[in-house]
Amino acid sequence: MNDFATTATRWVIRIVLMLVGLVFFLCLLSVACLIALAWGLRALWAKLTGQPVVPMSMGVMSPFAGWQTVYRSGAAWMAQSSGDAEAKKDAREARSRRGVLPGAGDVTDVKPREVHES
CATH class of the missing domain: 1.20.5 (Single alpha-helices involved in coiled-coils or other helix-helix interfaces)
Structure with a gap:
């Protein structure tokens, strides 16, 4: 049983x-x-x-945007935790340059031209 x-x-x-x-x-x-x-x-x-x-579709997914989000949050965290004036300045700059690639201001071999509208 x-x-x-x-x-x-x-x-x-x-x-x-x-x-x-x-x-x-x-x-x-x-x-x-x-x-x-x-x-x-x-x-x-x-x-x-x-x-x-x-x-x-899921829309446009940019890996650069994800990286910038992580980079900015890390810089702000470091600035808050250390109290370092330089880190706070870097965090503010990172927030103000949302769509600018790192090092874009250092380019010297490109000459800007006027925009001609057709």
């Missing part, structure tokens, strides 16, 4: 885990189907209205 109970318990646990996995898979499948349906409806609406069909 003890052998029957352990065998039955093992099978019940296996069946329950299989059902949990099946439910999880069906949830993921339904989410993927909803996303595909939304994309299809969006593409259909674009075709009906004469707009170009633009693929869904």
Whole structure:
């Protein structure tokens, strides 16, 4: 009788885990189907209205922007923790030069030209 109970318990646990996995898979499948349906409806609406069909994307991701965020937060942290006037000045400069590449002010072989509008 003890052998029957352990065998039955093992099978019940296996069946329950299989059902949990099946439910999880069906949830993921339904989410993927909803996303595909939304994309299809969006593409259909674009075709009906004469707009170009633009693929869904996450937008522009710039690794430089991420690096600048980390660099600026590190410089500000160092300035606060050390109380160093030089570090505080560097942190302020880093915040003021958000879109400027490091070392861009040191370029000497480029001559600026006037902008001609056509």
